[in-house]
Amino acid sequence: MNELMEALIYLFQRKGKKVLSEKEIILSASMDLGWFTPDEAKQLVDVCLELKLLTKEDTGLSPSFDYKDHNIPIDFTPSKNILQLEAQEPLLFSVIRHIESKTNLKRSPILAEINKKQNSLDVEIEVAAMLVAQKYDVDILGFLREAEVEIFKRAQKRNG
Numbered sequence: 001m002n003e004l005m006e007a008l009i010y011l012f013q014r015k016g017k018k019v020l021s022e023k024e025i026i027l028s029a030s031m032d033l034g035w036f037t038p039d040e041a042k043q044l045v046d047v048c049l050e051l052k053l054l055t056k057e058d059t060g061l062s063p064s065f066d067y068k069d070h071n072i073p074i075d076f077t078p079s080k081n082i083l084q085l086e087a088q089e090p091l092l093f094s095v096i097r098h099i100e101s102k103t104n105l106k107r108s109p110i111l112a113e114i115n116k117k118q119n120s121l122d123v124e125i126e127v128a129a130m131l132v133a134q135k136y137d138v139d140i141l142g143f144l145r146e147a148e149v150e151i152f153k154r155a156q157k158r159n160g
Contacts (some may be wrong), residue, residue, distance in 0.1 A: 002094055002146065004053055007035075007044065007078040009067040021060040035078055043083045052149045065145040091150050095129040095143055102138045124151050 011028055012020065020028075022045055029041040036044060045061070048054040054061045096110050110132065118128035126147040133140040 003078050003082045004044075004048060004051065005063075005065065005067075005142065005146070006070075006072050006076060007082065008048060008053060008063050009070045010072045010076050012063055012067050013070075013072070019057050019060040019062045025061065033077075036080070036083070040080070040083055047083060051146075052152075053145070065142075070142070091126055091143065091146050092129055094146075095126070095133060095140065098140070098143070099129075099133050099136060099138050103136050105136070124154070126150055 007029070011025060012018070015024065015028065022042075025045055026038055026041040029035045029044055030038045035041070045054065049056075049061075052064055055064045092114070096107055096114070099105060099110050100107060114125065114128045114132050117123075117131055118125050121128065121131075123131075126143075130140050130143065130147060
């Protein structure tokens, strides 16, 4: 799970609502929590919409992933670099780092196994990474929505 998702989880769990208005998110992230200026909080909303982590509802915005069963530390504060769309860590590296943290494996062998899986199954790299994580019983549920978005964006670029 990346820091953007953690920020959204924190905001929505704190408010105890499934849907928040853009204004509620901006005020909470800026004035209530002091994470960002109001302009930066607006940028947070924009980045989350662009990455499809937030979806527009009739009454506001809601996370596009299950946010209820995650525990974010009470003192959580996101870094400012989450506001930069291009600064987001590629999903592949997030998954590799997660596999490393849950197993005794190192980055190079994990990446080699992912590449081998990708080539043998002819699937997207994120799918191969998820399959390797699953092989080692590493929970990747928090990465699934992000993988879907990443693969979809890549397919749009290829086809459009």
